[in-house]
Amino acid sequence: MPLNLKTYTEHFTNPLYLESGRILEPYDITYETYGELNEDKSNVIVICHALTGSHHCAGVYEGDKKAGWWDNLIGSNKAVDTNKYFVICTNVIGSCFGSTGPMSPRHPSHEPYRYKFPVVTIKDMVKAQRILFDRLGIHSVYAIIGGSMGGMQALQFAISYPNFAKKIISLATTYATQPWAIAFNKIAQEAILKDPDFKNGYYEPQAIKENGLVGMAVGRMAGFISFLSPDSMMKKFDREYRNTDGLYELFGKYQVELFLEYNGYNFTKWFDPLSYLYIIKAINIYDLSRGFDSLNEALSKIKSDLHLISFKSDILFRSSEMMEISESLDKIGNKNHTYIEIESDYGHDAFLVEVDKFEKQLVEILEG
Amino acid sequence: MPLNLKTYTEHFTNPLYLESGRILEPYDITYETYGELNEDKSNVIVICHALTGSHHCAGVYEGDKKAGWWDNLIGSNKAVDTNKYFVICTNVIGSCFGSTGPMSPRHPSHEPYRYKFPVVTIKDMVKAQRILFDRLGIHSVYAIIGGSMGGMQALQFAISYPNFAKKIISLATTYATQPWAIAFNKIAQEAILKDPDFKNGYYEPQAIKENGLVGMAVGRMAGFISFLSPDSMMKKFDREYRNTDGLYELFGKYQVELFLEYNGYNFTKWFDPLSYLYIIKAINIYDLSRGFDSLNEALSKIKSDLHLISFKSDILFRSSEMMEISESLDKIGNKNHTYIEIESDYGHDAFLVEVDKFEKQLVEILEG
Numbered sequence: 140m141p142l143n144l145k146t147y148t149e150h151f152t153n154p155l156y157l158e159s160g161r162i163l164e165p166y167d168i169t170y171e172t173y174g175e176l177n178e179d180k181s182n183v184i185v186i187c188h189a190l191t192g193s194h195h196c197a198g199v200y201e202g203d204k205k206a207g208w209w210d211n212l213i214g215s216n217k218a219v220d221t222n223k224y225f226v227i228c229t230n231v232i233g234s235c236f237g238s239t240g241p242m243s244p245r246h247p248s249h250e251p252y253r254y255k256f257p258v259v260t261i262k263d264m265v266k267a268q269r270i271l272f273d274r275l276g277i278h279s280v281y282a283i284i285g286g287s288m289g290g291m292q293a294l295q296f297a298i299s300y301p302n303f304a305k306k307i308i309s310l311a312t313t314y315a316t317q318p319w320a321i322a323f324n325k326i327a328q329e330a331i332l333k334d335p336d337f338k339n340g341y342y343e344p345q346a347i348k349e350n351g352l353v354g355m356a357v358g359r360m361a362g363f364i365s366f367l368s369p370d371s372m373m374k375k376f377d378r379e380y381r382n383t384d385g386l387y388e389l390f391g392k393y394q395v396e397l398f399l400e401y402n403g404y405n406f407t408k409w410f411d412p413l414s415y416l417y418i419i420k421a422i423n424i425y426d427l428s429r430g431f432d433s434l435n436e437a438l439s440k441i442k443s444d445l446h447l448i449s450f451k452s453d454i455l456f457r458s459s460e461m462m463e464i465s466e467s468l469d470k471i472g473n474k475n476h477t478y479i480e481i482e483s484d485y486g487h488d489a490f491l492v493e494v495d496k497f498e499k500q501l502v503e504i505l506e507g
Numbered sequence: 508m509p510l511n512l513k514t515y516t517e518h519f520t521n522p523l524y525l526e527s528g529r530i531l532e533p534y535d536i537t538y539e540t541y542g543e544l545n546e547d548k549s550n551v552i553v554i555c556h557a558l559t560g561s562h563h564c565a566g567v568y569e570g571d572k573k574a575g576w577w578d579n580l581i582g583s584n585k586a587v588d589t590n591k592y593f594v595i596c597t598n599v600i601g602s603c604f605g606s607t608g609p610m611s612p613r614h615p616s617h618e619p620y621r622y623k624f625p626v627v628t629i630k631d632m633v634k635a636q637r638i639l640f641d642r643l644g645i646h647s648v649y650a651i652i653g654g655s656m657g658g659m660q661a662l663q664f665a666i667s668y669p670n671f672a673k674k675i676i677s678l679a680t681t682y683a684t685q686p687w688a689i690a691f692n693k694i695a696q697e698a699i700l701k702d703p704d705f706k707n708g709y710y711e712p713q714a715i716k717e718n719g720l721v722g723m724a725v726g727r728m729a730g731f732i733s734f735l736s737p738d739s740m741m742k743k744f745d746r747e748y749r750n751t752d753g754l755y756e757l758f759g760k761y762q763v764e765l766f767l768e769y770n771g772y773n774f775t776k777w778f779d780p781l782s783y784l785y786i787i788k789a790i791n792i793y794d795l796s797r798g799f800d801s802l803n804e805a806l807s808k809i810k811s812d813l814h815l816i817s818f819k820s821d822i823l824f825r826s827s828e829m830m831e832i833s834e835s836l837d838k839i840g841n842k843n844h845t846y847i848e849i850e851s852d853y854g855h856d857a858f859l860v861e862v863d864k865f866e867k868q869l870v871e872i873l874e875g
Contacts, residue, residue, distance in 0.1 A: 159755035258755040318744040318763035319737040325764045326694065326728050329771070332758075333721040335703060353701040360694050361729055369687040369825060376686040378794070387527035387626040389788055390700075395686035396693045403697070420757055426746070454822070457737060 140215050140222045144198040146171050148237050149274060155232070155267055161257035165246060168271045169237025170194050170229035173213065174221035176277075183277055184219055184505075185268070185304070186228040187285030187292035190362075190418055191410055193236035196228045197221070211494045218498035219505070224281065229271060231264040231292075233418050235411035238267075242344060242411050253340045253413060261288070261425045265295045269303065279303055282505060283443075286310035286490035287456065288418070291425050294445075294464075298427060301442040308504055310448040310497070311490040313460040314434055314467075315426035320455055323365040324419040327358025331412050340413060348408050355412050356403030363399055368452040368486030435471050438464070445476040446504045448497055450489040477504070508583050508590045512566040514539050516605050517642060523600070523635055529625035533614060536639045537605025538562050538597035541581065542589035544645075551645055552587055552873075553636070553672070554596040555653030555660035558730075558786055559778055561604040564596045565589070579862045586866035587652065587873070597639060599632040599660075601786050603779035606635075610712060610779050621708045621781060629656070629793045633663045637671065647671055650873060651811075654678035654858035655824065656786070659793050662813075662832075666795060669810040676872055678816040678865070679858040681828040682802055682835075683794035688823055691733040692787040695726025699780050708781060716776050723780050724771030731767055736820040736854030803839050806832070813844040814872045816865055818857040845872070 147170055154164035171194040176183065186196050186209065197213035199206045213219040213226055230238040233256070241256035272280070283304045285293040290312025297307045313320075331337055334354030336347065347355075367375070372395060379394040380386060392400075431437040445468065449461035458480050465478035481496050483489040489496065515538055522532035539562040544551065554564050554577065565581035567574045581587040581594055598606040601624070609624035640648070651672045653661040658680025665675045681688075699705055702722030704715065715723075735743070740763060747762040748754060760768075799805040813836065817829035826848045833846035849864050851857040857864065 161755070254757065258757055260755075315746060317737060318740040318746065318761065319732075319735075321746075321761050322728070322732050322735075322740065322763050322767060325767050326725055326732075328758075328764075329721070329728065329768070330698060330725045333725075353697070357694055357698045357701075357725060360690070360697065361732075364687075364690050364694075364729075367687075367690075369685060369822070372686040372690065378683060378686065386792055387529075387628075389622065389626055389784065390696075393686065393689050393791065395690050396696075399690060399693050400697070416757065423761065424754055454737070 142173050142198045142214055142221055143175060144171065144173055149271055157257055157263045158260045159258055163239060163257060166232060166239035168229055168267060170227055173197055173226040174224055176225040180277055181281060182224050183280040184224045184226045185280050185283040186226060187289035188228060189287035189289050194228045194230040212498060218501045229268050232267045233259045233414060233421060235414040241413035241417055256417060258420055260421050261291045261295050262299060265292050265299055269300055282306040282308060284308040287312055288422055294427060297441045297443050297445060298437050301440050304443045306504065307443045308446045311450055311453055311456055311487055313456040314464050316423055321423050323361050324423055326361040328416060328419060330354035330357040331416060337412060344411065351404045351407045352412055355407045359403040359406040360399040363402060365455040366486060366488045368454055368484060370452060370484040371486050374484065435467050438467050439471050447478040449480045450483045451480055452484050453487045455487040510541050510566045510582055510589055511543060512539065512541055517639055525625055525631045526628045527626055531607060531625060534600060534607035536597055536635060538595055541565055541594040542592055544593040548645055549649060550592050551648040552592045552594045553648050553651040554594060555657035556596060557655035557657050562596045562598040580866060586869045597636050600635045601627045601782060601789060603782040609781035609785055624785060626788055628789050629659045629663050630667060633660050633667055637668055650674040650676060652676040655680055656790055662795055665809045665811050665813060666805050669808050672811045674872060675811045676814045679818055679821055679824055679855055681824040682832050684791055689791050691729050692791055694729040696784060696787060698722035698725040699784060705780060712779065719772045719775045720780055723775045727771040727774040728767040731770060733823040734854060734856045736822055736852060738820060738852040739854050742852065803835050806835050807839050815846040817848050818851045819848055820852050821855045823855040
């Protein structure tokens, strides 16, 4: 059966009450669906995206070359089988792919929000999705799946809306962002803020797309270090040098440097700097226990079956952090959770690139 | 007995023939000594410094507050006992603490070299030290000790000058810099080069000391991530936030962010940007096997007793890399080496801050 890829944007005029006490009003949410909703609406799977992801998680747009970011996992006869499930993926608020974010026109001036955009949290992102699903007449779903910041959302769904999802599958994430991850984000934040071309937030988006933004490229380079691992870099690049005659040239380059440069500067062509700052803020302050006395109290709200999947070489959100969630659940007597650690050298990126390492387990969870 | 700290600068007019084929001429080497040289000159210990270190590894200068960078290890009745040993530490060429580097006046114009400074390698740094020691009448030494880039120098001494040192102790380093470490350096390089205040290398040093250099601060932040570890950051900073009322302020700061900012910008007050670029280049192209058919062939040159010390949580130069050296030595039948891995949560920085974890082993090696 075809993927049946559809993209929509829904407009909301009611205020979205944010965790900060501020409101977002009005706002849009862009989302994508695949497969067909069955009659009793029991086949919905929600996919949550990571920091720089979007609602486009599967299939290929007409005229486009690159498939959605989890296309190896989602589709006809794939682990998340669109012949069977109706899959929805929304672009989070604060992002820059259609949902309302810092560069969206602000009501009523139509000028971009820029710094007037409120800080949004993972909880807010999840709340906005819940409101969207309500409008679509979907009041509960079969499963929610996400990795990295998507895994944060999946866990937050489990706590904020205990009766909403039958199964939650959270990959490569944590219960609260640790200083190590905040430190990586800090490099990006500092480099962007101090870049003169960022113009203190008053940049022209087109100028950045055309000329790049050094600070953002540098930040993305730091991001790539945190997404990869020493071993995956060894495998990918070794000590390959672009020009062996030029070893003693001060700016001669190793393959790994070319990779970082390319991906760093390319990033500035397709992602918005203010969205980046707002989303890393959301990640930095992510903490499942906020509003509760303890993590255990937060986790005790969970009614969904919870499945945690970590990757051994992930240096950004370490296996040990996922294991802590599992151990906390054990401690409070939760019987409906599993935790597996996947052997992989690919670091944090494994949840995107080594789908073959965990798709069997994912199918078992979904079919089980 | 007093430390007997003395600082000297030696001037050399003969050309230094560099690995690149270029020459450095004339050049200075600044060095420090502690303790007293015994009559048969058999009590010399050479200390090699890391990327941003200097010849000042022990004691406190008059009017200064901060002691030398390995003061917890070196001194009267310390592991490297200056009552017994005559300790020498030189500032490497390319650095900015007295030895000739890119901001030194170029002969005969007296203008700073800047980019006209030749690329120097770890092998060149070691060669320059060997020439200095010759001038001082020291033709062999009891031991050479270094960590990180200092550990690279110690290993390079063992290979370049097999009869020079009786014992080599190399900590927290590798046999060739891996793409993971090169990637961290790349962040600094890119951020510095593209910083408008760097003025393509034609900056005024005083202006940078006074106003800071964003690119260098950002690079240093990346450096700190690589020197620490997820666990040490947890212990040091946890998720402490500067102002809990301001959690939803876009630029509210976690303790770890303040630490990175402070150390990042402070760094620009005491280290030279061009020296930084030249030294990370030397680290990037460091490879013990260069000029040999293999690492094993290079290691087969070693005659000194070689002692390798790694730190379990070091994410910059991993234990596994040190172990590879040890395994290679086993393979080629070298009987005079030891390898130990120290349990520590402090990451790469452990070689500087957790001296108590390895000083006993160090004393055993030196006394053994």
